[in-house]
Amino acid sequence: MTEETQRQFSIQRIYTKDISFETPNSPEVFMQEWKPQINVNLNNAIKDLGEGNIEVALTVTVTAKIEDKTAFLAEVTQAGIFLAQGIPEEEMGPLLGIYCPNTLFPYVREVVSDLIVRGSFPQFLLAPVNFEALYAQQVQQQKQAEESAEH
Template identity: 60%
Template sequence: MTEEQQNNERQFSVQRLYTKDVSFESPNAPEIFRGEWKPRHELRLNTTINPLDTDVYEVVLAVTVTVKVEDKTAFLVEVQQAGIFTAHGFAEEELGPLLGAYCPNLLFPYAREVVSDLVVKGSFPPLVLQHVNFDLLFAQHQRQAAEQAQSNSAQPIQH
């Protein structure tokens, strides 16, 4: 194999996975432990892609879980699980789904474990986050961005 063939090959690797930031708050403890436990959960996800070098990216998956009982916050967990990834030889249309869907899929189990551990250490019943379809979320985000770009370009320019 020639050097040129090697340089054109697609290569993907995980350099490092790490927890970038963690926060746990239980603003209504100890009162929240005294009432009936009928929680409502809210899950927010966000992915950030930071180019670090040629073909090297940091992908940060931010997971925020808010649990309320009636109108009181039982706890709030925020986790930023990150990874450094090398992606060489991918076309632009392949790089988006790779970094925006595949990498968050790799990071999510680690973030889920951190959330679960923090919740239990906060003396709350175990919370196991269900699987997230990052491929679907990425596709929805791309579709929304395309629709927004199309509606912005359809707007008449006012002077």
């Protein structure tokens, strides 16, 4: 067998790992004009499950505030188990930091949107995310941290 035939990458499972939705100022928030300040945070976590199985979890937190009061807080962690065997180390970073989050994003986008609508708020769709740019930024920050640690 050649090295190429030993390379294996596949999606084993995609699932919602955690969901949280809060409306701490309801019902009063429904009586106000809907002009919220929206903040979106993304986080990506990787966990080695052994035997080539890796869990990648993408967490999205959306906070909507009207003035200084939180209208809603929605947090969803969408995860996937990916099988990666025979993949060179230099390819694993982009695979786990770009490809896997791109695969999970449509699922987390749908769950977040559904939660917000079920909370009786106007529809909210997450804007597309450039995971390649985020990964490049993360790699650059790691290099800078390593360089400053050496000095």
